[in-house]
Amino acid sequence: MLLLLLTLQTLDDASFEKWYARVAPTKEELQWMEIPWRATFWDAVVEATKDDKPILLWAMNGHPLACT
Amino acid sequence: MRALASKFVCAADEVHFLQTKSGPECELFQKIAEQGHYAGRTKPTSTRQGIYAAAAGGTMLASINSNSAEAVAEMLEKALAAWEKLPADKRKYEGELMIERKRPEDKYPEGGLILRVNARDLPREDAAKDWRGQAWNQDFAWFTKAEAAALAAEGKVPEKLVRRLARHHLIDNVRGQIPSFSKKAPEKVELTASVVKREGDRVELRYEGATRTEEKGRWSLDGWRDEVQDRTRGYEAKLLGFATYDSKRGRFESFKLAAVGSRWGGATYNGRKDDPGPAPMGVAMTLAGDTPAERVAPAGYWSDYFE
Numbered sequence: 066m067l068l069l070l071l072t073l074q075t076l077d078d079a080s081f082e083k084w085y086a087r088v089a090p091t092k093e094e095l096q097w098m099e100i101p102w103r104a105t106f107w108d109a110v111v112e113a114t115k116d117d118k119p120i121l122l123w124a125m126n127g128h129p130l131a132c133t
Numbered sequence: 134m135r136a137l138a139s140k141f142v143c144a145a146d147e148v149h150f151l152q153t154k155s156g157p158e159c160e161l162f163q164k165i166a167e168q169g170h171y172a173g174r175t176k177p178t179s180t181r182q183g184i185y186a187a188a189a190g191g192t193m194l195a196s197i198n199s200n201s202a203e204a205v206a207e208m209l210e211k212a213l214a215a216w217e218k219l220p221a222d223k224r225k226y227e228g229e230l231m232i233e234r235k236r237p238e239d240k241y242p243e244g245g246l247i248l249r250v251n252a253r254d255l256p257r258e259d260a261a262k263d264w265r266g267q268a269w270n271q272d273f274a275w276f277t278k279a280e281a282a283a284l285a286a287e288g289k290v291p292e293k294l295v296r297r298l299a300r301h302h303l304i305d306n307v308r309g310q311i312p313s314f315s316k317k318a319p320e321k322v323e324l325t326a327s328v329v330k331r332e333g334d335r336v337e338l339r340y341e342g343a344t345r346t347e348e349k350g351r352w353s354l355d356g357w358r359d360e361v362q363d364r365t366r367g368y369e370a371k372l373l374g375f376a377t378y379d380s381k382r383g384r385f386e387s388f389k390l391a392a393v394g395s396r397w398g399g400a401t402y403n404g405r406k407d408d409p410g411p412a413p414m415g416v417a418m419t420l421a422g423d424t425p426a427e428r429v430a431p432a433g434y435w436s437d438y439f440e
Contacts, residue, residue: 076371076393078339084373085391088253088415090269100138102145102426104238107158109144113189114225119216121141121209122185124148124162126402127310132272132432 102130134202137209141186145426152181157232161191169196177357186212188219189226237430246281246385247428248274249421250302255393255413265404270306272432273421274298275439278383285338285378285385287328293440295322299344301433303368303416305396308404311366313433314346316440321345324372334381340374340390354399354406368414370394385420392416 076084102123103109109120127133151162166172166181174180183198184205194212197204216224241247253269260266276284276294283291299319304311324342331337347367353359374390396414399405421427431438 076373076391078373081373081375081391084393084415085389085417087255088269088391088417089251089419090271094269098426100135100143101424102143104145104425104429105158105234105236106144106146106151106162107232107234108425109142110158110161110189110226111230113142114230116142117224118140118142119194119212119224120185120187120189121138121143121212122162122165122187123143123145124151124166124185125145125182126147126149126180127432128147128429129145130426131429132270132306132310 104128104130134206137206137213140213141209148180148182152179156234157228158234161226164191165193166196168193170198184208186216188216188224190223191226192219192223194219237434238428240430240434241428242275242277242280244278244281244384246274246276246284246388247421248276248388248390248418249427250274250416250418252305252307252414252416254307255415257413261408265308265408268308268404270309272302272306273427273429274302274418275431277439281385282383284326285336285376285380287326287338290324290326290340290342292322295324295342295344297438298322298324299346301431301436301438302418303344303346303370303392303394305366305368305399305403305405305414306432307414309402310432311400311403313436313438314348315350316437318348318367319344319346321369329375334379335386336378336380338376338378340372340376342372343370344372344392345369352400354401355404356402359406364398364400366396366398366400368394368396370414370416374418388418388420390418 113120123129125133151159165187171181185196186194194215195208197208250272296319299322300314326338329337329339349365353361370392372392376388377386393415395411397410
């Protein structure tokens with residue numbers, strides 16, 4: 066409870082950007098988003114068929130582009 | 134890695150859907166997966182998680198389940214070599230490309246408010262020294278255009294919208310996915326918008342509030358490795374945020390919301406068996422972009438998300 070109280074007390078207008086930056090991913094952590102991911106496997110199947118390219122599919126429990 | 138990836142059509146998708154459902158999309162994945170690294174596996178689980186390189190015609194070129202950049206790069210090189218040798222008639226999908234699908238992405242709220250949501254442990258002395266101490270996760274939050282307008286109105290934010298945040302997004306998924314809280318789990322859901330400044334059609338808003346969500350139930354803490362037992366999990370946080378809304382265009386131009394608080398307990402796959410808390414955790418939300426990769430449905434979509 067003391068931990069919670071200490072934590073809650075420090076989020077205010079003056080400290081907002083500091084707290085936000087502590088949680089939000091850095092540019093380096095988001096580099097993987099620079100790859101042009103299609104959001105479904107089938108989108109890649111259609112495009113790969115039309116463009117004669119191989120598919121790279123990242124498949125996880127929980128959508129890899131959202132919460133896994 | 135980007136150079137290698139550029140030689141492929143890159144996609145990401147949810148494997149449970151692909152490996153358990155029927156239809157051309159799922160059946161094609163199942164055909165490819167059964168040529169891959171987990172082909173035929175049923176123990177300890179039947180998951181087909183991984184990274185697959187394949188031809189749209191159904192030939193697997195190479196696959197791996199690894200988060201090592203070097204190992205994945207090696208796999209991609211191997212896949213490209215296999216692709217070069219693959220006959221032309223094996224490369225393309227031969228069936229109908231225009232198929233009917235029912236995906237949650239079909240319900241993407243055009244013109245609404247789409248937020249990127251990230252969660253991360255806040256600094257503490259006994260933080261894990263390995264990847265768990267640096268872990269973070271992400272999700273997307275969806276609000277319709279009408280709900281976005283309600284969020285931009287001065288006064289109390291409609292409880293329904295704050296409950297959506299509390300159930301699905303103010304949640305400990307830092308180390309791994311976790312089921313949304315049940316409908317009755319939120320005990321406190323308060324969020325108020327106040328106008329800081331108006332300039333023509335633009336209004337600057339400040340949000341302040343607090344939530345507390347706790348749930349008791351029966352689940353394991355470590356997937357199949359652990360026993361199902363009576364458990365408790367929860368998150369309590371203070372919320373603070375700032376946004377700019379264009380009332381003429383009916384959309385947010387900026388949005389940043391932070392939640393700072395304490396989480397406790399765990400559930401199934403969120404990796405807290407050794408770290409039940411209570412411990413500090415933060416959530417940060419901001420506007421998502423409009424790329425295909427940012428139109429993925431929230432993880433809680435199938436848990437009465439819009440109710």
